[in-house]
Amino acid sequence: MRTDDLVTMLARGGAPADSHAVARRYAVGLSAGAGVALLLVTMVLGVRPDLASAMRLPMFWIKFGYVAALAAASVMLALRLSRPGERVGWTPMALAAPVIAMWVLAFVAVERGGGQEFASQFFGRTWRSCPLLIAGLSIPLFVAMLWVMRGMAPTRLRAAGAVAGLVAGTGAALVYALHCPELGPPFLGFWYVLGMLVPTATGALLGPRLLRW
Amino acid sequence: MTVAQRPSVSESESRLHPLFVAALAGDAAAYQQFLKELAAHLRAFLRKRLARMPDEVEDLVQETLLAVHNQRHTYDTRQPLTAWVHAIAKYKWIDFVRRHAGRDALHEPFDDDDELLAASDEDAADARRDVAALLALLPERQRLPIVHVKITGLSVAEAAALTGMSESAVKVGIHRGLKALAARMRGTR
Numbered sequence: 559m560r561t562d563d564l565v566t567m568l569a570r571g572g573a574p575a576d577s578h579a580v581a582r583r584y585a586v587g588l589s590a591g592a593g594v595a596l597l598l599v600t601m602v603l604g605v606r607p608d609l610a611s612a613m614r615l616p617m618f619w620i621k622f623g624y625v626a627a628l629a630a631a632s633v634m635l636a637l638r639l640s641r642p643g644e645r646v647g648w649t650p651m652a653l654a655a656p657v658i659a660m661w662v663l664a665f666v667a668v669e670r671g672g673g674q675e676f677a678s679q680f681f682g683r684t685w686r687s688c689p690l691l692i693a694g695l696s697i698p699l700f701v702a703m704l705w706v707m708r709g710m711a712p713t714r715l716r717a718a719g720a721v722a723g724l725v726a727g728t729g730a731a732l733v734y735a736l737h738c739p740e741l742g743p744p745f746l747g748f749w750y751v752l753g754m755l756v757p758t759a760t761g762a763l764l765g766p767r768l769l770r771w
Numbered sequence: 772m773t774v775a776q777r778p779s780v781s782e783s784e785s786r787l788h789p790l791f792v793a794a795l796a797g798d799a800a801a802y803q804q805f806l807k808e809l810a811a812h813l814r815a816f817l818r819k820r821l822a823r824m825p826d827e828v829e830d831l832v833q834e835t836l837l838a839v840h841n842q843r844h845t846y847d848t849r850q851p852l853t854a855w856v857h858a859i860a861k862y863k864w865i866d867f868v869r870r871h872a873g874r875d876a877l878h879e880p881f882d883d884d885d886e887l888l889a890a891s892d893e894d895a896a897d898a899r900r901d902v903a904a905l906l907a908l909l910p911e912r913q914r915l916p917i918v919h920v921k922i923t924g925l926s927v928a929e930a931a932a933l934t935g936m937s938e939s940a941v942k943v944g945i946h947r948g949l950k951a952l953a954a955r956m957r958g959t960r
Contacts, residue, residue, distance in 0.1 A: 640845060771841075
């Protein structure tokens with residue numbers, strides 16, 4: 559087939575392109591993945607029984623804001639990496655800011671406690687299970703985000719795979735916060751990040767193979 | 772012989788952007804004009820980069836045009852068109868070179884200081900790979916809608932009546948068929 563004929567073929571029967579295709583695919587993928595993760599938390603892990611009283615603590619909301627900010631920034635970055643020729647701009651900074659803020663808060667908390675409470679604040683009661691549960695909960699979102707990304711046109715496949723994993727990790731952490739009893743800044747700044755990095759690294763490994771187009 | 776024009780990038784941007792925006796809104800004539808001009812830009816871009824494999828240029832022009840078509844939903848009309856098409860062309864070029872790295876061990880540097888829309892070349896060579904032959908390999912529910920609507924020029928409703936498929940199945944068949952065609956293009960070299 560000559561190139562001119564291919565051009566004619568592609569242009570023929572021109573229906574309007576779906577201008578909301580990107581937003582719709584993200585909305586479908588994210589709500590499906592997060593929905594399954596939410597089901598897993600409520601049915602399998604269980605919502606923490608003292609959720610109502612915990613919600614009166616400022617630290618509960620700081621934790622929520624921290625994870626929500628990471629989730630929002632990772633979605634922004636994923637959107638940018640979905641479109642050819644789009645610059646990532648300030649989004650990596652928006653991703654780093656909540657983590658740095660949490661580390662500063664952890665430093666202040668440890669300083670104030672005179673260093674004695676560090677171990678209890680850092681390990682909490684659930685350090686063994688937390689990263690594993692976040693990584694496990696990220697699986698439905700991870701599958702959903704790979705599906706989303708495969709409908710986009712990422713030109714940096716490893717970065718796109720990593721950020722798809724990061725969206726899954728931060729989304730899973732957001733849902734996991736309903737179950738998780740920990741509020742110590744050192745805990746949140748380390749074990750949560752570790753849990754989120756598991757799907758991120760997996761995505762970076764799989765991206766070049768799974769996201770080609 | 773090669774007809775090389777040298778339009779400036781901003782000139783091409785201001786010509787091609789409204790054409791593509793109209794095309795996305797469903798204007799087939801604007802889309803045809805856009806793709807035709809884009810093909811000339813892609814040809815100049817790829818001829819320069821695949822200087823040692825001139826026979827592959829037209830195949831890659833076609834593969835990139837199909838990619839632009841299949842991924843057109845990822846274009847944000849506020850974005851410079853230059854950046855979008857350049858990123859796709861560069862991605863396709865690098866992907867192509869990687870596919871061939873085992874066979875030919877190319878050592879082309881991936882620097883591209885010049886923009887895609889800076890040069891144009893309307894002199895099409897023959898493609899080695901026949902898209903029509905690849906099309907014949909698609910399953911019927913994808914092939915028939917493409918043949919009736921995109922090649923013969925029937926409307927979606929006419930193609931639906933002719934094949935006994937629903938109109939939405941015809942549209943889905945075209946969409947999925949063109950994606951499958953792109954996948955076969957990547958796999959058949």
